[in-house]
Amino acid sequence: MSCPGTDNQQNCISSGQVQGEPPLGRELTERLLAISHRYCQAEGGCHGPDHTERVHNLALHIGHLMNARLDILSAAALLHDIGRLQETRSQGKICHAAKGAEMAGEIMTELGLPADMQKEVLHCIESHRYRNNKVPKTLEAKILFDADKLDSIGAIGIGRAFLFAGQVGARLHNRGVDVAKTRSYSTEDTAYREFLVKLCKIKDKMLTPEGKRLAAERHEFMEIFFKRLDKEIHGSPPDNPAGNPQ
Numbered sequence: 001m002s003c004p005g006t007d008n009q010q011n012c013i014s015s016g017q018v019q020g021e022p023p024l025g026r027e028l029t030e031r032l033l034a035i036s037h038r039y040c041q042a043e044g045g046c047h048g049p050d051h052t053e054r055v056h057n058l059a060l061h062i063g064h065l066m067n068a069r070l071d072i073l074s075a076a077a078l079l080h081d082i083g084r085l086q087e088t089r090s091q092g093k094i095c096h097a098a099k100g101a102e103m104a105g106e107i108m109t110e111l112g113l114p115a116d117m118q119k120e121v122l123h124c125i126e127s128h129r130y131r132n133n134k135v136p137k138t139l140e141a142k143i144l145f146d147a148d149k150l151d152s153i154g155a156i157g158i159g160r161a162f163l164f165a166g167q168v169g170a171r172l173h174n175r176g177v178d179v180a181k182t183r184s185y186s187t188e189d190t191a192y193r194e195f196l197v198k199l200c201k202i203k204d205k206m207l208t209p210e211g212k213r214l215a216a217e218r219h220e221f222m223e224i225f226f227k228r229l230d231k232e233i234h235g236s237p238p239d240n241p242a243g244n245p246q
Helices: 026-043 049-065 070-079 084-089 096-111 115-126 139-150 154-167 191-197 199-205 209-233
Strands: 012-014 017-019
Touching: 026 049, 026 070, 026 096, 049 070, 049 139, 049 209, 070 096, 070 115, 070 139, 096 115, 115 139, 139 209, 154 191, 154 209, 191 199, 191 209, 199 209
Parallel strands: none
Antiparallel strands: 012 017
16 A cells, blocks of 8 residues: 555655665664554544654655655654643643654664664654744655645645534634634633634645645635535525525
């Protein structure tokens, strides 16, 4: 099986299993995957193991196109969200990127990864967060940033936004919401608020050509979806210019 958007020789993680020969080798990749799954399964929801797998696939896809270090990308993508549970429990007071980098450093040292590689991986993890003063400087860090952000927009992004809203007990929709008077992790933190606060801006923050291309497609779909959601929530029928029976 091949990953969407990649050729048959590109490496892929699907349903928790490594396909093909991974950049880090099969044994090390499976160990990192197991570690990642343990932390991400504890977090669950929109940041569960499936998110990590999709980011890994996207990162390798973009990295392959840009001749990046796929071994660095693979390790960084698999470990990028292991600090997420700490951020969730603190309701955002702890930065999962900084915490994740701290945890990843200990993990990579135990696994015997070279010090120079560890430094590159840690930079990728530290700088992948959207709300962060750490700027991605290396090619691999820019690619991980794009891959992670791409998974938060489009159809996947909408689904994850609703999943998160359910986790925090938010309602289905809040049309006309004043985002200046709402806060995250609250009942007002709907998928629509997430779109207004963050998701609608992501396409303009992409750092790689492929990231920009994919983000433009996914952004267009989100615009269509939320316009349709407004219509259905407020009882307006869908557009039917031909007057055909619904």
